[in-house]
Amino acid sequence: MNDMILQEAQRLGAEYVGFVPVGELSEAENENCPFALIVAVPLPPEYLEMLTQPIGVQEAAREHDLFSRTEARIDGIADALEAYLRALGYRAFSQSERANSARGRYDGPQRKAALQHKTVARLAGLGWIGKSDLLVSPQWGSGLCMCTLLTDAPLQTQPATPLENQCGACTVCRDVCPANALQGRTWTKEGGREELFDPALCCTCLRCMSQYPWTRAYVRRANLSQGEGNR
Ligand code: SF4
Ligand code: SF4
Structure with a gap:
């Protein structure tokens, strides 16, 4: 089952696919499903590099467009996998923006879904939730960009351990935020998003995302390997 789904997800364009046990999450989060799939595609390094440059309003809108299109693409992959699993007779619930809105699982003013993709990503061992x-x-x-899907298909899940938070003393995301939307606090399971971030202030400028030390390291590695490839 895992191999079939992996092949289908990759055929659809996913670069990362994780199989995650979510039985311990609340019913509101897991829709009574024992498993989740997480699919992800990285943003192009040159695009992330461009986001770090000072820009005008028009360029900002154009730059944001690729992020929106990538989000729509990964949402579409989750929707297609939902249809794929349902055709095989399983329960499956895409957590795309479209599907969540249709099922009343998206809080528009708070910009928050009932199940957050990063919750699943953390359980998959893909990363930690930063400041x-x-x-x-x-x-x-x-x-x-990530999207998730809940299902009762009999998946073999990875025994992943959530990664240790490695933000340490770093406060880059808070410091570059032009809207003061970030508090600069370390994420805890109990505190959740409310202690870190005010969605009402965020203008989705993507500065925090592109200027992270870890995102910058990804861009540098990609530039280096491209340079080596051009030799
Ligand atoms: S910029 Fe620094 S503090 Fe913010 S999430 Fe990234 S590593 Fe953590
Ligand atoms: S995307 Fe939001 S939180 Fe991040 S830097 Fe921009 S305004 Fe701040």
Whole structure:
């Protein structure tokens, strides 16, 4: 089953696919499903580099467009996998923006879904939740778009351990935020998003995401390997 889904997800364009046990989450989060799939695609390094440059309003809108399109693409992959699993006779619930809105699982004013992708990503061992309230992965920093899907299909899940939070004394995300939307506090399971981030202030400028040390490291690695490839 895992191999079939992996192949289908990769055929659809996912670069990362995780199989995650979510039985311990609340019913509101897991919709009574024991498993989740998480799919992700990294954002292009040159795009992340561009986001760190000072820009005008028009350029900002254009730059934001690629992020929105990538989010829509990964949402579409989760929706397609939902249809794929349902055709096989399993319960499956995509957590895409479209599907969540249709099922009343998205709080618009709070910009918060009933099950957050980063919750699943953390359980998958993909990364930790940073002071920015975004997932930070050692491989891509926060330069990735993710979506999830809940299912009762008999998946073999990875015994992953959530990664230790590695923000340490870093406060880059808070310092670059032009809207003072971030508090600069370390994420805890109990405190959740409310202690880190005020969605009402965030203008989705993506500065925090692109200027993370871990995102910058991903961009530097990509530039280096491209340079080596050009030799
Ligand atoms: S910028 Fe620094 S503090 Fe903020 S999430 Fe990334 S590593 Fe953590
Ligand atoms: S996206 Fe921009 S406004 Fe929102 S938290 Fe990040 S830096 Fe602040």
